[in-house]
Amino acid sequence: MTRTNSKKRKLAQYQQDASANTQPTNLLGMGATLAHLQSPDLPLLSKSPDTKGRDEASSGSGEWQTVNRGPAKKQKTKKSKYPVITHSSLARLQSQIKVADLQSLVLYLLGDGPSPSWVSLRNHEAIRKVVVLMVPGLERDMFNGCIALENRVPEPETDRRSVDGAEAELKDEHAHMIHIDTKEIIHATVVEAATNTMQSPDDYYPVPLSEDSLAGPLKQLARIFPHLWPVKAPGDDKFSRIYSPIHTMLTAPLPQSKEKKGHGPRPAKQAESWKDMRTPVTEFLASLEELRDNEYTIHPALLTTPDDQEQELSRRMKAEETAENGWRDSDVVDVEDVKVIEKDIQHGSLTAGREVLAMDCEMCQTEGGVSELTRISIVGWDGEVVLDELVKPDKPIVDYLTPFSGITKEMLDPITTTLSDIQSRLIKDILHPRTILVGHSLNADLKALKVTHPFIVDTSIIFQHPRGPPLKSSLKWLAQRYLSKEIQKGHGIHGHDSVEDARACLDLVKQKCEKGTKWGTSDAAGESIFKRLERVQRPPRSGASAVADEGRLGAVVDWSQPERSFGTLAKICIGCENDAEVVEGVKVAINGDVEGKIVSGGGVDLVWARLRELEALRGWWNGNRTRNDSEPSHRAVNSCEIPHGVTEPTTSELAAAVAKTVKSISDIYDTLPPCTAFIVYSGTADPRELGRLQALYRQAQKEFKTKKWDECSVRWTDVEEQALRAAAKKARNGIGFVCVK
Secondary structure (H helix, E strand, O other): OOOOOOOOOOHHHHHHHHHHOOOOOOOOOHHHHHHHHHOOOOOOOOOOHHHHHHHHHHOOOOOOOOOOOOOOOOOOOOOOOOOEEEOOOOOOOOOOEEHHHHHHHHHHHHOOOOOOOOOEEEOHHHOOEEEEEEOOOOOOHHHHOOOOOOOOOOOOOOOHHHHHHHHHHHHHHHHHHHOOOHHHHHHHHHHHHHHHHOOOHHHHOOEEOOHHHOOHHHHHHHOOOOEEEEEEOOEEOOOOEEOOHHHHHHEEEOOHHHOOOOOOOOOOOOOOOOOOOOOOHHHHOOOHHHHHHOOOOOOHHHOOOHHHHHHHHHHHHHOOOOHHHOOEEOOOOOHHHHOOOHHHOOOOOOOOOOEEEEEEEEEEEEOOOEEEEEEEEEEOOOOOEEEEEEOOOOOOEEEOOHHHHOOOHHHHOOOOOOHHHHHHHHHHHHOOOOEEEEEOOHHHHHHHHOEEOOOEEEHHHHOOOOOOOOOOOOHHHHHHHHHOOOOOOOOOOOOOOHHHHHHHHHHHHHHHHHHOOOOOOOOOOEEEHHHHHOOOEOOOOOOOOOOOOOEOOEEEEEEOOHHHOOOOOOOEEEEEOOHHHHHHHHHHHHHOOOOOOOOOOOOOOEEEEEOOHHHHHOOOOOHHHHOOOOOHHHHHHHHOOOOOOOOOOOHHHHHHHHHHHHHHHHHHHHHOOOOEEEEEEOOOOOOHHHHHHHHHHHHHHHHHHHOOHHHOOOOOOHHHHHHHHHHHHHHOEEEEEEEEO
């Protein structure tokens, strides 16, 4: 019987229909559900074995029965709250991380930076401090075996006849290579370099560190760091330049709310907490190291030993910068003898008893591509003109450079004043032992004058370029930013006014003296990372008294005098003379010293430091910095036991230096308190080939302006241009390591 209507049925009607129907039905409804529940003949399909056992026991004799309970619940394991920084297997990197990415990690851990996407962080809020260590000289090729750090096992002996045959083949091949055109060899080098710079995922993904795969001097790094990260140094591939990895790390981008759109530099503004610190001009005198870095000819009074003076004299003879070539040194015998007694200095005087003169010169091009003097302008501290003379070069003028110098043929035709006349006036009447010369990139002016003087204040040094050295800001840009003044309006048309430029330099130095050493250290696109972290409230520290609204503190531990350069805005600056002192300085800065004289209150929050002995050994450090025995660089080179006259260390010497550097890294790691992030980066790869090609390019440009193409000793073609670009890309391939103590 089958019902066709859709009315609801009572239970009795449903049972009647079901008994009359012999075939199974799939009818559903309230009645069907109740019927199934009340049916005693249905199997216990949904009952578990334990439930079935309990039912059977209840229907038995009523005695106690043992009941098997289900499995116990798993206890939740407590997750570790210790901070971890590591590579995530889920990360998808598209290129190498940059030095700026390492900086972003520091700002995220200590400040208000965004979360980095290239690395995995857990419990980062527990990280209390960060130490950033720069180690120039470490390269990725040391870790993959391309640079040998261990003596190789000698090859097994072979049949002498086969060796002789191989030597004969090599000689034939060498003789054949002699006849190959030089351009083809350079082209092959360019192709190989370009091939090596092509990126694959292996070039930018981190490499796990294992003691078994590392050379002996590097094994200790595998106990500290889990991965080796390829880190790209800052630079410009289009113009084949590398920017300062130090400046990139220590200069943080400004928040977007502070960015100002528009052309030209933004006027410099004082922070609300800024306090002027009147500073005598003597604090801004260029050091011997700074003078050498900026290609100044060194005055003999700055050299402390006869050996140093002999080496500098030898260099000057090669460069034709001696008295026989018309050069004159100012009458200063010893820099210590000209220091002014404090009682003779008027209280609060910015000149500190010295005569401060600002100088600017204009030059022209003469035969042979030589830049010679055509005008000299000197103004005093009060802005009054002391000297303003046109000078007629001895050699015939090829180019008056009128769009830049403002000098024309008509102006120089009646002039009889010579360079020798100007030199005599300078030496006899102007450049006495208490004179300080002020100017912008004065090395070029003094070279045109063929004069040396030991006391220099260079505005291109004390006002650093936004991207760091070796780049320099123009005087026009500095005047716009810090003086809100427009100078050199005739640039490219009717030339500069050397008196105007000299006064602009003088005004910049006066402002620096009024504001203090920290003035002019931030740039248009960023601010010091230490200054930014000062705005972040410091968390309470155990064992130290809390200070309301105290910002995070930073320290710089570096060779020489870090307070004169990158450490200007750091709370603590510790100068060192070798890597061992750097290790001790980091320990004091991060933990605080016992007496609290240097760092009190449990240390600072961020430390940036640099190890340099490996860099000096490998010749990455500018060689002229190691000439003076009084400089820390020279002592460091001696401590590395570099053989005299050897430019490239042997395998054993390099291995010893690497082992010593790795030991220093390990010692710093051991001194860190728990929950401290430790970041190590090399900055760049080997920059020497890039430097050689850049010098070659400058020489080619210089000769091209003054000589015919077939007379040039250096011919810069597309082949050399491609080699330069390949060298720049290769030099930007640095490395880095990240971990948490």
